Amino acid sequence: MRQEEVKPIVGDRVLCELLTPDTGVLTEILPRRNFLERPLVANVDQVLVMGAAAQPTPNLVLIDRLLVTAEYLGLLAIVGINKADLAASATGQALQQLYQGIGYPAFFFSLQAADGLAALKQHLAGHVTVLAGQSGVGKSSLLNALSTRQVAETGDISQRGGAGRHTTKHVELLPLPETISGFMVDTPGFSRLQLPEGLPAAELNHYFPEMRQHSDCRFGNSCVHLQEPDCGVKAALAAGLIAQSRYDSYQQLYAELWENERRY
Ligand SMILES: Nc1nc2c(ncn2[C@@H]2O[C@H](COP(=O)(O)OP(=O)(O)OP(=O)(O)O)[C@@H](O)[C@H]2O)c(=O)[nH]1
Numbered sequence: 451m452r453q454e455e456v457k458p459i460v461g462d463r464v465l466c467e468l469l470t471p472d473t474g475v476l477t478e479i480l481p482r483r484n485f486l487e488r489p490l491v492a493n494v495d496q497v498l499v500m501g502a503a504a505q506p507t508p509n510l511v512l513i514d515r516l517l518v519t520a521e522y523l524g525l526l527a528i529v530g531i532n533k534a535d536l537a538a539s540a541t542g543q544a545l546q547q548l549y550q551g552i553g554y555p556a557f558f559f560s561l562q563a564a565d566g567l568a569a570l571k572q573h574l575a576g577h578v579t580v581l582a583g584q585s586g587v588g589k590s591s592l593l594n595a596l597s598t599r600q601v602a603e604t605g606d607i608s609q610r611g612g613a614g615r616h617t618t619k620h621v622e623l624l625p626l627p628e629t630i631s632g633f634m635v636d637t638p639g640f641s642r643l644q645l646p647e648g649l650p651a652a653e654l655n656h657y658f659p660e661m662r663q664h665s666d667c668r669f670g671n672s673c674v675h676l677q678e679p680d681c682g683v684k685a686a687l688a689a690g691l692i693a694q695s696r697y698d699s700y701q702q703l704y705a706e707l708w709e710n711e712r713r714y
């Protein structure tokens with residue numbers, strides 16, 4: 451394999467030839483169902499997009515960016531909002547309702563109070579789940595709460611000298627307890643993710659499930675739901691069927707993609 455320059459990555463299913471009961475030689479890497487580049491990990495089932503009710507203030511554009519990326523990669527996405535113990539818990543509840551309304555399984559819990567985790571655990575069972583989300587929302591804390599090992603570092607935002615400094619540094623598939631089964635991958639890389647390079651601005655709306663539902667527009671499939679007249683998405687927005695925050699994220703991400711396309 452070294453001669454063929456084939457390298458195993460985290461998440462690969464492989465065949466091994468045992469030499470002794472606990473040593474062996476890797477003989478084959480089985481075909482990958484999918485893989486992410488950042489973090490470099492193979493055979494992922496779903497992404498858990500995490501946020502917090504407060505501390506840090508929810509970054510909805512980041513949450514939506516991660517959801518779009520998961521949709522684009524064909525991964526299931528679920529949403530977890532942490533820190534229900536904080537005074538801002540109404541914000542957390544609103545976020546859970548927002549994403550549940552779109553059709554994403556969404557959970558609101560407190561790792562600190564060990565409250566509300568049962569439903570989330572059910573959705574992790576038997577899957578390989580990649581954690582993604584803003585620094586400080588509690589990704590590593592979730593792993594420490596669920597895993598039998600204390601593996602991931604956690605730290606206060608204040609102790610780290612402000613937002614944006616990541617405490618998690620390496621990629622590892624962490625086993626969940628046998629009662630749950632499955633694996634989680636904690637990594638800060640995914641939280642800084644750029645939108646997928648192959649995604650044209652004109653197709654961004656395909657990755658907003660609620661826009662797909664309301665795309666009864668005068669210009670049909672070519673409507674990008676921005677300036678066009680008689681747009682089903684804008685009508686749904688006006689009627690409160692599409693959340694303003696989602697539409698704001700859409701506009702921002704659209705502008706970003708369009709700007710990138712113009713540069714080439
Ligand atoms: N109040 C409150 N604080 C929490 C809760 N869960 C985690 N924290 C705290 O939030 C801080 C950040 O948690 P981490 O688990 O390090 O966050 P992270 O998402 O892994 O952050 P990065 O590794 O930087 O991406 C720590 O101080 C945790 O103790 C919770 O449910 N409530």
Ligand SMILES: [Mg+2]
Pocket residue numbers: 589590591602603604617618636
């Ligand atoms: Mg972490």
Ligand SMILES: [Zn+2]
Pocket residue numbers: 665666667673674675676678680681682683684
């Ligand atoms: Zn439209």
